[in-house]
Amino acid sequence: MSDSSARELAAFTLASEPGNERQALALVADALSQSGLSPTQLEKLKTAVAEATMNAIEHGNHDQADVLVEVTVVEQDGVVVVAITDRGGAIGDLEPPAEPNLEDKLAGLQTPRGWGLFLIRHMVDAVDEVRDGDRHTVRLTVHPSTPPAITRSH
Amino acid sequence: MNTTFAVGVRGVEGGMVVALTGDIDGSASAALSEAYQRGVEENNPERVLLDFTATDYINSSGIAAIVSVLAQARAQHRPVLASGLSDHYREIFEITRLSDFIELHGDVDEAVTQIRQASR
Numbered sequence: 557m558s559d560s561s562a563r564e565l566a567a568f569t570l571a572s573e574p575g576n577e578r579q580a581l582a583l584v585a586d587a588l589s590q591s592g593l594s595p596t597q598l599e600k601l602k603t604a605v606a607e608a609t610m611n612a613i614e615h616g617n618h619d620q621a622d623v624l625v626e627v628t629v630v631e632q633d634g635v636v637v638v639a640i641t642d643r644g645g646a647i648g649d650l651e652p653p654a655e656p657n658l659e660d661k662l663a664g665l666q667t668p669r670g671w672g673l674f675l676i677r678h679m680v681d682a683v684d685e686v687r688d689g690d691r692h693t694v695r696l697t698v699h700p701s702t703p704p705a706i707t708r709s710h
Numbered sequence: 711m712n713t714t715f716a717v718g719v720r721g722v723e724g725g726m727v728v729a730l731t732g733d734i735d736g737s738a739s740a741a742l743s744e745a746y747q748r749g750v751e752e753n754n755p756e757r758v759l760l761d762f763t764a765t766d767y768i769n770s771s772g773i774a775a776i777v778s779v780l781a782q783a784r785a786q787h788r789p790v791l792a793s794g795l796s797d798h799y800r801e802i803f804e805i806t807r808l809s810d811f812i813e814l815h816g817d818v819d820e821a822v823t824q825i826r827q828a829s830r
Contacts, residue, residue: 578733578767599798607770658807661777662784668777671770671806676803 565591569624569633570609572617572642577609580627582605587598592700600636601698604679607672608668608694616642635701651687678705713767717741719749722822725757726750728779729818731764734772746779750786757825758783761818763794773806780811787800789813789828794819 566587571575588598609625617623626641634683656674660666677683682697715738716731720743730742742830747817749755760776762768777819793815803809815821 561753574736577769592812596798603769603798603802610769610771658777658811662811664781668774668781669771671773673771674806675773676804 562634563629564630565630566567566629567627569626569674570622572613572619572623573621573626574610574613574619576613576625580609580625580640581606584627584629587629588631591631591636593636593698594701597698599700600679601636601696603641604676604683604696605638608638608696611672612640612642612644612694616644618644619644623628627637636698638696640696641691643690644692651664713744714739718788719747719752719821721749721753721755722759723826724755725782725822725825726753726755726758726760727759727818727822729761729764730768734762734765734775736766736775739775739778742775742779743782746772746782750788755788756829757789759791759792759793759818759821760812761793761821763818764800765799766796768799768802773802773808776808780808781806784811791815791821791824793818 568583570580584605585598585602588601593601593659609627613619614692617625628639630637630639630704656670657666661668676696680696683697686695688691704709713732715733715735716800718729720727720729721808728745728749746758780790782805790811791813792803795814800814803812803814813824815824
């Protein structure tokens with residue numbers, strides 16, 4: 557029988573200082589070391605966490621160190637959700653509206669930057685954003701690579 | 711944890727090797743561009759190899775820095791190769807399509823051999 561209760565594996569805050577995204581990915585990776593995610597999924601999630609945390613620090617909290625980024629890691633039935641909360645704008649408002657186009661970037665028609673949201677979307681199974689007052693949360697969801705075992709009764 | 715970015719350039723027959731060490735993020739951009747330009751002036755390479763063997767973190771700002779160097783190299787008609795990428799970053803190079811413009815090799819020796827053979 558599967559355990560359908562959600563388990564909070566980690567909850568921490570970070571000062572909004574450039575570079576602290578490395579701390580976020582390390583703490584999330586540590587929290588998920590015993591999870592059902594494959595090494596590949598974990599590597600991808602770490603990249604998504606780093607990018608989302610960078611966005612929260614730079615664009616959400618505007619590099620104000622005393623405004624904290626909140627991170628929680630929750631697992632339920634093998635599904636992992638990492639929530640990253642800042643006090644600012646939605647990432648979709650801040651990235652270039654179009655998908656980054658490498659040919660255009662190489663031709664100087666697009667800035668070389670603008671890969672953050674693109675990477676996040678390709679690294680996890682789902683990305684969604686929630687607004688609650690001045691709180692803005694990005695939720696990164698990863699499903700287990702192998703579905704939980706189903707116990708059959710005969 | 712964070713490892714400070716450093717870059718070294720050396721000439722090889724037919725090209726130059728840009729050896730990247732540490733985190734490739736926004737703070738690496740200026741140093742990478744400067745090293746590339748200095749290396750081009752000193753070596754006038756036909757081909758450029760970016761060696762990521764000593765790198766274990768590349769973020770979106772680092773990707774932007776690599777795109778900038780690639781744009782410079784392409785404008786100068788210098789093919790770019792890469793070596794030493796982990797499977798994870800090799801996949802990111804594929805997702806971003808950098809691998810459409812950068813020839814990926816497993817290790818630096820293999821890539822340098824390719825550069826030498828291509829110059830003969």
